[in-house]
Amino acid sequence: MSFVTPANNRVLSGMRPTGRLHLGHYHGVLKNWVELQHTHECLFFVADLHALTTHYEDPRGIPDNAYEMTIDWLAAGVNPGSATLFVQSWVPQHAELHLLLSMISPLGWLERVPSFKDQQEQLKDRDLATYGFLGYPLLMSADVLIYRAGQVPVGEDQVPHLEVTRELARRFNHLYGGEPDFAERAEQAIGKMGKKNAKLYREQRRRYQEQGETEALDVARALLESQQNISLGDRERLFGYLEGGSRIILPEPQPLLTRAAKMPGLDGRKMSKSYGNAIALREKPADVEQKIRTMPTDPARIRRTDPGEPEKCPVWPLHQIYSSDEVRDWAQEGCRSAGIGCLDCKQPVIEGVLAELRPFQERAAEYENDPGLVRSVLNEGTQAARELADETMDEVRRAMGLVYR
Numbered sequence: 001m002s003f004v005t006p007a008n009n010r011v012l013s014g015m016r017p018t019g020r021l022h023l024g025h026y027h028g029v030l031k032n033w034v035e036l037q038h039t040h041e042c043l044f045f046v047a048d049l050h051a052l053t054t055h056y057e058d059p060r061g062i063p064d065n066a067y068e069m070t071i072d073w074l075a076a077g078v079n080p081g082s083a084t085l086f087v088q089s090w091v092p093q094h095a096e097l098h099l100l101l102s103m104i105s106p107l108g109w110l111e112r113v114p115s116f117k118d119q120q121e122q123l124k125d126r127d128l129a130t131y132g133f134l135g136y137p138l139l140m141s142a143d144v145l146i147y148r149a150g151q152v153p154v155g156e157d158q159v160p161h162l163e164v165t166r167e168l169a170r171r172f173n174h175l176y177g178g179e180p181d182f183a184e185r186a187e188q189a190i191g192k193m194g195k196k197n198a199k200l201y202r203e204q205r206r207r208y209q210e211q212g213e214t215e216a217l218d219v220a221r222a223l224l225e226s227q228q229n230i231s232l233g234d235r236e237r238l239f240g241y242l243e244g245g246s247r248i249i250l251p252e253p254q255p256l257l258t259r260a261a262k263m264p265g266l267d268g269r270k271m272s273k274s275y276g277n278a279i280a281l282r283e284k285p286a287d288v289e290q291k292i293r294t295m296p297t298d299p300a301r302i303r304r305t306d307p308g309e310p311e312k313c314p315v316w317p318l319h320q321i322y323s324s325d326e327v328r329d330w331a332q333e334g335c336r337s338a339g340i341g342c343l344d345c346k347q348p349v350i351e352g353v354l355a356e357l358r359p360f361q362e363r364a365a366e367y368e369n370d371p372g373l374v375r376s377v378l379n380e381g382t383q384a385a386r387e388l389a390d391e392t393m394d395e396v397r398r399a400m401g402l403v404y405r
């Protein structure tokens with residue numbers, strides 16, 4: 001069984017199914033997922049319920065987008081053998097935890113999240129004065145907490161949501177982690193670790209509580225993680241006992257900030273589907289070539305003989321990503337001296353993008369030809385996710401007084 005600890009290594013992230021993914025998604029998010037799947041236990045899911053919070057009036061695109069997005073993940077190298085891929089709504093426990101957490105969510109916490117007002121103003125054509133949209137960070141909290149994930153890869157804009165998640169976890173543990181005989185049971189649990197470890201645990205706990213040494217906290221947590229002989233309940237107690245007087249049923253997650261890789265689009269602005277300046281992950285090679293060949297360049301280069309300035313050209317940021325130092329020197333020199341034409345200059349970029357996309361298209365082909373394969377990846381992942389979610393929900397239901405018959 002997986003360890004359930006506050007310091008835990010489990011990674012969880014979701015993406016709303018909004019359509020085909022492009023190179024911006026790859027460099028900003030997916031590359032990171034692909035790396036994490038080798039070092040961490042990873043769960044990645046299609047956040048279709050989150051899509052409904054804004055697209056409830058016309059949800060028809062969701063199923064196709066969910067499948068296409070999953071193919072894009074697989075194409076980019078997310079490996080169902082290493083990571084668990086699933087669909088949020090296929091694990092109804094997310095909705096159950098969302099409801100239960102709503103009981104303890106102060107309205108103010110949700111209303112204060114910046115995206116709540118911002119999005120309402122930006123998406124004026126939709127009525128987002130809904131209970132569901134207000135609950136966006138709450139649903140996200142349920143997503144994270146139900147797997148007791150320790151690390152959540154997100155963009156900057158999602159950090160306030162995770163802050164809500166952390167506050168909710170704290171509030172939940174405070175409200176429901178308390179037991180009248182907590183200290184006694186914690187002491188008993190210490191006894192079950194064996195003499196040497198019990199002594200180590202007590203020492204670290206004292207160092208943390210008396211000296212505030214957070215290092216001691218880390219040591220003690222690692223010690224707990226390595227204990228095979230104690231039950232889940234005792235583990236929760238001992239985690240809680242390090243810091244205070246209640247069990248840690250829902251550990252607080254940490255955001256794992258994706259380094260702000262702003263993939264430049266074809267017009268110099270950030271790559272985005274809504275700007276129409278994107279290259280899709282499964283773009284046909286001929287279309288990639290066409291798109292780059294027709295990219296705007298430094299407007300000063302009207303004729304082939306006019307010198308240009310790379311700093312004023314949208315192609316230049318792509319050289320930073322796809323070209324070697326040598327090629328960059330060549331392009332810079334050739335541009336400023338009018339020694340090369342813009343199509344010459346673009347050629348290495350075209351080749352760089354094509355080389356990056358080639359393995360994607362190869363991997364995607366298998367799935368595109370067999371939709372049943374994608375479905376079974378998602379079904380298997382969902383099955384595994386449900387089992388993990390159920391472990392937490394048993395504890396949550398019990399803690400909230402819902403286990404009786």
Ligand code: TRP
Nearest residue numbers: 012013014015016047050140143
């Ligand atoms: N809200 C996230 C986004 O728009 C997607 C998401 C939903 C998510 N639930 C999550 C991300 C849980 C991380 C963890 O990007």
Ligand code: SF4
Nearest residue numbers: 298308313335342345
């Ligand atoms: Fe841009 Fe290259 Fe043309 Fe210079 S030569 S304007 S850098 S495409």
